[in-house]
Amino acid sequence: MTVTYPKKLHGQISSRDMMNFVVKDLEVQTLTLNRYRYSEQRSCKDLTDAIEQLDGEPRDLICDLSRHISDEARHAMWLTDLLFDLGADLGTPRGPSYIDEYEKLLPTAGGKPEVIELIAAINVTEKRGCNIFSAHLTALKNAPQTPENKAIAQTLAQILPEEAAHVRWGSRRLAQLARVSPENAQRVEKAKQRYSTVEHAAYEAGLDITVGAELRRLQHVTAIADTLPLWERPGYLMEQLPRILPDLSHARFDTAAMVLERDPIGFIQRFVPMLLGNRSLRTQTAATQTA
Numbered sequence: 001m002t003v004t005y006p007k008k009l010h011g012q013i014s015s016r017d018m019m020n021f022v023v024k025d026l027e028v029q030t031l032t033l034n035r036y037r038y039s040e041q042r043s044c045k046d047l048t049d050a051i052e053q054l055d056g057e058p059r060d061l062i063c064d065l066s067r068h069i070s071d072e073a074r075h076a077m078w079l080t081d082l083l084f085d086l087g088a089d090l091g092t093p094r095g096p097s098y099i100d101e102y103e104k105l106l107p108t109a110g111g112k113p114e115v116i117e118l119i120a121a122i123n124v125t126e127k128r129g130c131n132i133f134s135a136h137l138t139a140l141k142n143a144p145q146t147p148e149n150k151a152i153a154q155t156l157a158q159i160l161p162e163e164a165a166h167v168r169w170g171s172r173r174l175a176q177l178a179r180v181s182p183e184n185a186q187r188v189e190k191a192k193q194r195y196s197t198v199e200h201a202a203y204e205a206g207l208d209i210t211v212g213a214e215l216r217r218l219q220h221v222t223a224i225a226d227t228l229p230l231w232e233r234p235g236y237l238m239e240q241l242p243r244i245l246p247d248l249s250h251a252r253f254d255t256a257a258m259v260l261e262r263d264p265i266g267f268i269q270r271f272v273p274m275l276l277g278n279r280s281l282r283t284q285t286a287a288t289q290t291a
């Protein structure tokens, strides 16, 4: 089975590179810790939503998710106490948020969540958490051993093994589900690929302030659409495009809606690049990335 790992930002900047920068400045570091706190707190809310939507079945998954919420609530509590002791901000972080972006990029599905989809979606974010906490801890080992840095390292070292256990739990459940039938194995593979693409796009959107960010975001959204069944792609694109390309005029979107209605497949193949006035989107995006 495919093993997916969090990708580097633009394929070039690793979490470790970023953390070496973060630990150099206590204010930047506490802002980063407050983002962790916010994500941990929010995951309690999201996992609670999942339990409510599952409505009692499968029973063992409800038990696992309720334990998971308890772990995430403890992580949020440890980080809140740490930030309080450091006299740092406990407010909702300003600017783009990884977890908000992740949720916005998820293909919307009404009704009860599919178990494979749910676990695959949880698994990719847990992998990112491990990747970031581990990089942060490594950077702290090489940073000046101030009382603040020691306290931060102690808290992250408490959280990291539990995040690693969450990754193992998700990977184990997905492997079990894949063994049920060849059809299930295929669904697991597809879900892993889809959520890994969504997660990477969310991670970049939370940090991407460079020239060409809009083009890259469009590239990510079309990559996510590629992982969906053909008939779901136009709807997903119409939902996401106005959000990521806010400067496009309504008139252009009205035209897009008309084309979508008449020729959904043609919309994906031709109209999306046209919206940017660029017939070879991928070529230009690649050029922007290497510029």
Ligand SMILES: [Fe+2]
Pocket (backbone or CB within 6 Å): 040, 071, 072, 075, 129, 159, 163
């Ligand atoms: Fe956590």
Ligand SMILES: [Fe+2]
Pocket (backbone or CB within 6 Å): 072, 126, 129, 162, 163, 166
């Ligand atoms: Fe976790």
